[in-house]
Amino acid sequence: MTAWLLDPEAIHLNHGSFGATPAxxxxxxxxxxxxxxxxxxxxxxxxxxxxxxxxxxxxxxxxxxxxxxxxxxxxxxxxxxxxxxxxxxxxxxxxxxxxxxxxxxxxxxxxxxxxxxxxxxxxxxxxxxxxxxxxxxxxxxxxxxxxxxxxxxxxxxxxxxxxxxxxxxxxxxxxxxxxxxxxxxxxxxxxxxxxxxxxxxxxxxxxxxxxxxxxxxxxxxxxxxxxxxxxxxxxxxxxxxxxxxxxxxxxxxxxxxxxxxxxxxxxxxxxxxAAVEAMHPEGWSGVKTTIRELCLEGRRKLIEALEIEAPAPDDMIGAIASVPLPAADNSGSAIFDPLMAALRDHHGIEVPVFTWPAPPERVLRISAHLYNRPEDYDLLAKALVGELRAG
Known part of the structure; x- marks a missing residue:
């Protein structure tokens, strides 16, 4: 992750919200x-x-x-x-x-x-x-x-x-x-x-x-x-x-x-x-292909862990993807679900959990960029199942 300033102690699966800028x-x-x-x-x-x-x-x-x-x-x-x-x-x-x-x-x-x-x-x-x-x-x-x-x-x-x-x-x-x-x-x-x-x-x-x-x-x-x-x-x-x-x-x-x-x-x-293009031997074409494939792989891991069907076809997915979670009506006022804080505080995983479209329904959204690895999504899937069972 040396090309990026991201904290190596955290697993960053939220590129979609704010991006990340190379050093x-x-x-x-x-x-x-x-x-x-x-x-x-x-x-x-x-x-x-x-x-x-x-x-x-x-x-x-x-x-x-x-x-x-x-x-x-x-x-x-x-x-x-x-x-x-x-x-x-x-x-x-x-x-x-x-x-x-x-x-x-x-x-x-x-x-x-x-x-x-x-x-x-x-x-x-x-x-x-x-x-x-x-x-x-x-x-x-x-x-x-x-x-x-x-x-x-x-x-x-x-x-x-x-x-x-x-x-x-x-x-x-x-x-x-x-x-x-x-x-x-x-x-x-x-x-x-x-x-x-x-x-x-x-x-x-x-x-x-x-x-x-x-x-x-x-x-x-x-x-x-x-x-x-x-x-x-x-x-x-x-x-x-x-x-x-x-x-x-x-x-x-x-x-x-x-x-x-x-x-x-x-x-x-x-x-x-220029910086991102240089990160892949095939330039921007390779970047887009790589991050999309990584996102789809991460989504498959979550779908399997949650034992649900894919909520959308692969051809409607880029490098962010959301999966529906079991309903949990917390307050009805927060955009972000407390599960997001639990994943961050207990597992060091930065990933958004949205109340969507309205309480008690919610989704978890992953992102993929070149600093991510397949094992990031394995860790997320394991942590997510554990938190849902505990919660």
């Missing part, structure tokens, strides 16, 4: 910060910042299949979702609908509720089963919830609590352009093969600090060409009326500068992509 990337971030602090005026006002950001944009655009003109940076995928929804509020009419699934990440579902309320619109929810047999159940559930008032679909590319790779392209083919599809792809780049322009959607936002392993606080938003007019950051700044920066087109002007901030996390993304 070399953090060193690169500190070098960037030192360069900024040596002369902040020169860095920000004399072209160094913009040139550096544009180079990172080129690298990220190539990695995710985007055009540079449509790609901007935000601090996390939730910020990207908020920017899109805030920009869409003027186009919503009373009783229009923003559609989400019941697997939607809570923070982004909250953003949809607030934006809908400002416009007099409503948020509707498509119930997607879990466990499920195939992705057709997702397509049927979402399309079955669409009405003639549906204006926006907000959907995860990979669901957070349940770890499902969602059939985004299939849904977009049925819905766009009448229904704008906004994809929260927080987990997708670096985990699964992912090309934003091939999805056929209006908007994609994703984190760079998760599976791409950049410093924390780096994410991007991509907007399809026909959706860029009227698109603004949720923080309005100089670019709104053509102020600085003004050379990169409308979208870049809205997002590249929203006030003084630390851009070093954005600027580490090329370092992170």
């Amino acid at each position: 070399s990337v953090l060193e690169a971030q500190q070098a960037i910060r030192s360069r900024i602090e040596a002369n902040p005026t020169r860095f920000f006002l004399e072209g160094e910042y913009q040139a550096s950001l544009d180079e990172v944009r080129r690298v990220v655009a190539r990695f995710v299949g985007a055009d540079e003109a449509g790609l901007v940076f935000v601090t996390n995928a939730t910020a990207g979702v908020n920017a899109v929804l805030r920009s869409l509020e003027p186009s919503l009419s009373p009783d229009d609908e923003i559609l989400v699934t019941d697997h939607e990440y809570n923070a982004c579902a909250n953003a949809a509720v607030v934006s809908a309320s400002r416009a007099g619109a409503v948020v509707t929810t498509a119930p997607v089963p879990f466990p499920l047999e195939d992705c057709g159940e997702v397509v049927d559930a979402v399309l079955g919830a669409v009405t003639d008032r549906t204006r926006v679909l907000l959907i995860d590319a990979v669901t957070s609590a349940t770890g499902l790779v969602m059939p985004i392209a299939e849904l977009a083919a049925q819905l766009e352009p009448d229904v704008r599809v906004l994809v929260d792809a927080a987990h997708a780049p670096g985990m699964i093969d992912f090309d934003v322009t091939q999805l056929g959607v209006s908007y994609v936002t994703a984190n760079c600090h998760k599976w791409m392993c950049s410093a924390k606080g780096a994410a991007f938003l991509w907007v399809r060409p026909d959706r860029r007019d009227g698109m603004h950051h949720s923080v309005i700044s100089h670019g709104y009326n053509g102020g600085w920066p003004s050379g990169g087109g409308h979208l870049h002007a809205q997002f590249d500068w929203t006030g003084t901030h630390d851009p070093s996390s954005w600027l580490t993304v090329p370092d992170a992509l």
